[in-house]
Amino acid sequence: MTSRFENSGIVNQGGSMTISGTAVGDGATVVHHHPPEADIGTRSDVGVITVKDSEARAVKDALGLDREVVGGIPYWRGSVDHRGVVARVAMIRSLHQGQRSTMAAFEHLRETFRPAVVALVGIGGGFHPDVSAGDVAIGTRVVYYDLRKETADGVQRRGENPETPAIVGNSVNSFFVDHGEPARFESEGSGFHVIPCVIGTGEAVIADAESEIRKYLKHYNDKVSVVDMEAGGLAQAFFERGNSSGMRGWVVIRGVSDHSDKDKNDAMQNTAARHAAEVLRALIPYLPCHA
Structure with missing residues (x-):
């Protein structure tokens, strides 16, 4: 221009x-x-960020996306028609785990495709006893637990609690009005539940049921149901860059692969990633991403 x-x-x-x-x-x-920035022909309605290979493959398969390199960066793009609602989707896989790489992935999506809504999709650790492996949590609010002060008397955490704009929160609420809360989904002959939740997020991998982080999160907000390592980066990136770009908000979709304790392993990761991708497809018609 x-x-x-x-x-x-x-x-x-x-x-x-x-x-x-x-x-x-x-x-x-x-x-x-x-x-250069996205013109009307290259813009996408929904941008998707994944981290692990299993997450990217699950979204690619569930949404029927094709690989496309733009500016030297690989994306997966396609149009999703779900019950008569067509949305253009662009997915990027972040280079690494964690908040910083997620912010970089968000910026690539923002500059290249200007999506109305960005969804962080993949696996997370269960944090609440009512959440089972294979269930899916949809988060529109996060608790970032890594801000802290180290003192001689111990760690003083300074949590942040960002929330997506109301237009996205209301869209997620509408999804649960239609599907029930918790929602019941079927995949490859087995069922799983979908719940709204608060996402606990930070750089630490939690694999101890008695960890200090778990105790802090329970005290900060007893609605934290799932933890991950990226949602805080997404929320911060939108706060700093998304608002000024006319983007409408973000959402986090996490399939539960373990319970963030000593038994944490990879056995359920593929299943959890597939369930999260299937929920993304069902959620897209509700998101405020269409003209």
Whole structure:
């Protein structure tokens, strides 16, 4: 996109620019080349961030996406038609686990496709006794537990509790009005539950039922049902960049693969990832991502 600004004198739009012709005096003209951004033909309605290979494959298969390299970065794109609602989807797999890589993945989606809603989809650790392996949690609110002060008397945690904009929260509520709470889904001959929840998030992998982090989260908000390592990065990236880009919000969809205790293992990861992807497909018609 190119904008032209003309006046008498010197024109300065700030930042870097290309100046052509004479820029001083009557008829001074500055040609400002803006960085490329998604046009109407490349924009997506829903952006999806995954981390693990099993998560990316599950979303690709559930939504029928095809690989496409844009600007040297691999994405998976396609159109999803669910009960007459068609949405354009672009998925990216983050380079690493954790909050920082998730923020970078969000920025790639934002710059390239400007999705209305970004969904973080994959597996998480169960945190509540009523949540079983294979169940899926939909989160529109997170508790970030890593902010802390180390003192001689112990750790003082300073939690943050960001929430997605109300337009997305209301959309998720509508999903549960139609499907029940908890919702009951079937996949490959077995059933699982889908619940709304608060997501606990930080950089630490929790594999101890008596960990100090678990105790803190229970004290901070007893509605925390699932923990992960990325949701805080998504919420922060949207807060800093999404609002200014006209994006409408974010949502986290986590299939429960274990119970974040000493028995934590990989046995249920593929199943949990598949269930999360199937719930994403069912949720897309409710999201505020269509013109």
